[in-house]
Amino acid sequence: MTSPHLRARPVDLIPAVLCSTFVAFFLVQILTFDYGRDQGIYAVVARSIVDGGMPYRDAWDFKPPGIFVLYAIARVLFGANEWGIRLLECIFIAAMGICLVRWARAVFAPKLSGYFAIALAVLIHAQLDFWHTAQPESFGGALTIFGLCTAPLFPTADGRSPTRPLLRWFLAGVFFGMAGLLKPQLAFGGGLLVLLPCAARLLRNVPFLQAFAMPKDGPGEWRALFAACLGTVAPVALCVLWFAAKGALKDAYEVLFVFTPHYTKLSWEGQNPLVLAYHGVVDWFTGYSALVPLGVSLLLLFAHRLSSRERGAALAISLLISLHLAGVVAQAKFFSYHYGATWPLTGLLVGLGFALLWDQAVKASRLWIAAFVVGIPLICCARSAIRGVPLSFYQRTMFRTQALLSGGLPTEVRDVLATVDDVNASANRQVAQFLRDAGGTRPVFIWGFEPVIYEWANRPASTRYIYNVPQRAAWLQQTMRERLMADLTANPPEFIVIERRDALPSVTGNYVDSSGAIKDFPELRELIERRYKPAFSHEDFMVLKEVPAP
Template identity: 25%
Template sequence: MIGQSLLEGKVLYRDLWDNKPPGIFYLYAVTVKLFGPVMWSVGVIDLVCLFAISFFIFRFTKQYLGTAPAVVAVVFNTTWHVQGGNLYAAQPETFVVLFVFAGYFLVANKDGWAVFRNAGAGLLLAAAFLVKYNALAFLPLITLAPYLDRAKADAEPHRVGIRIPWREWLPRAGILVSSFLAAVVLALVLFWISGSWESLKEIQFEVLPRYAAEVFRAVPLYWVWVLEQTTFTLGSWTEAVAAAALLIAWKQRELGRCAPIFLACALSYVSVTMQVRFHDYYFQTCLPFFAMLWGYVLEKAYGGIRALLRKFAERRWQLARALVWVLVANVIYWPVPAQVAALAVDYVALRDWWRDRNLFYATSPWSRPIDHFGDQLRVIEYVKKHSTAQDGIFVWGTDPLIYFLAERRPPTRFVTNLGLVSPWSPPSWHDELVRDLKSRPPRFIIVARNDQVYFITMTEQDSEQYLRSFPALAEYLSRNYRPVKDFVNLVVYSRREPGPGAP
């Protein structure tokens, strides 16, 4: 919805509230420009990005590990991404990974034009940074990994070095960093020119740190919880594979071969921890690189099995060879039924979506508990039927989808109430909202139920319940609006018509 409003001339942060960095909304604006206000546009963009990221994963892995591990890495990353469903679709992390890979390959290209390639890589890193600030963690991957002298990592003693003289590397890195800084400064200047600097400063430099810090109060054993979230999202098998990959590379003197991948894994995990909160989709910056470690370990496991089979063949242990093949067949078969079943379900879902998109969204088993797509679509239909494009609406809830699909606009910059029901937001925002509603009363106000997002707002109350903690809004609603339609999880209030003789 914010991307759509940007195309209409609204200014981010001043006219449209969100606490995310600015870059992602301009990418969403491009998406809306290409496809219009339709829900499936996110899926198309996500699919295109997934193909591009898969291409980069293959090239990156093949460069260091070979073709077979590269294919395995693509399969694992794609599977993980698809399993994430709409929660992973076109998230900022998707674009961060895409820009980081593009920047890396621009620097790693050996066709000359080093100055322009490094300047371009700096611009790509700036784009990633403006999409998600934690992208800065990948700076060493772009500036150092393409030049690593991998042979030194396996020499005795183990050393770290680069293939070119430091006096040659420093100017290249300087150009990249200068390009990065110039792009970021230019973006800030443009916000200042647009009159949005004060709003940006308040949201990004004052409120956002409080938003991040609030989790320390909510989670007493924070670092224990971090480890739990990491294991829950990556999986204990992936953690074990990462440890096994490091051990194998050290034992077989292949630390140099795997060094860029280990570096990428470490930096990507740092990029997750920098955000303090550990939402599942944050780990999308890690998954491509941990998928590469799966490729490396499975390649080594295959080589070990072949060596074992050769030994058994030399000793004529036919039964042992057969048992090894039985074991391998079971290991290969173990994930197949679940993946085949999941793929079949996905194709059935695609068929249902093609036949009736609204019915699919309303009954989708993959939606989050707070989405209530069925009720949202019914509200959208009601609003479009009983109002015009000039009539404003206001959604007191956590999801701005109704604005987007109904093509109706709110009279305030608070397109969601996430920043209004949270302890990390300034009290002045409550006054600002009520003032906006009074100055431009919307035709309808929609109040959401069962939409609480505790780990963002730090409150167990849903939007309707929170009205008891926001008496000014509750009073304005009861005096000026009346309920006209109850859709279980969303209640539509219509503005009362002034009585005879009213001013």
């Protein structure tokens, strides 16, 4: 049965306004998020870019280059502060929300699908809190939605091809290509979408695939595929040219195609691919929000009410989600932020399910409307995406809200909210304050995994290795240690900060912390013993100061 497109109803303002208010509230919450460990890394690399340096060559990390560029843009636009990247993140989310609402209104008969979609996406995003947001996936998810909304997937209402379809496929490819510079698997979204019109031509007996069939006045499937692929390649090619022009292409290749595969391989040792795939799918479906399995179940329950166009759209969204989940499983670490790009797409499916339920409630009675408005928020409480941080999501939200209403977040509250596992924001800030108070402009060296100290202390690093994972990891260790010592010899640090209790087996492949790693690094140990003495100690940090030459 084909669903008629519903006319605007005054009662629809209730969920639309509630969802919009909900999104606005949590965007303000996101603005208060501080840096986690990863955000500190990205900020320090971005600082190097703004100062004329290059990722990998002048500031070392193993993430794709897109995230560093975004942090550099935030730094140029909003200054060297922690809220700058959060503001850029909120701008991306707000633009994504507008796209979701408009695209859903154009494709789905239940006009509220987009509102429910962005509400779910922002809820999970906010619940991920400071560590798992402002990540590559956070921006990659928005770019994926921009690509989906730009692609001319469907003919117009009169059966004609949309205006300038080749240009739109090219631009969609550009968005997916930019997403690929944040997370490689996201780059394939444009090509995947073009395969749907190809499938419509080959499988003419599948009704909902015919929703993608290109009209006779269209450009043709192969030309559309070429345009999408060309668009995808364009930002990647520009990035390669940038690195080549700066003489950093070799460094990028070594990090992304030599070091990073060994890092990924760690999680696959002794693992069953089917078990990993099962874990990835179940974690996405049930691990972050009770609304996801409920919304998808509602979509399946009301599937008979969907038109061929709506079923085709649901298929396109599902294929993109599958592509994202394949990338998560390939990494096999299942960090919360690895799913970050998937929630806006998931929101479209879930939002369609809840929009169909809302239509049923409106047709039933005011009591059902009230039950919907009250029941959905209660279901939200059944499962939270927040993991590993002190206090519950509700408590953390109340702390932030109360602090904002009273004029801002005190440093002590911010540090509590930004502390998790072995990362102590207060300790990092104390060490940074000591280095800042010491004065001078000479570089410092942090032998640990807290490069945010460079940022907070406003001191340059004496080496490209802004944290010591390359020297602690089992692969390429000797080469990375030799390069580190060459950097320290050429640019001696005034202070060396040594960290303890920062063992990261999922990253380094062993349980040795930074302090322990010095024991089997004789060159660094000899340099420290010969030229440095203790100057300050706090929590897990020991700060050593260079001894003046006799």
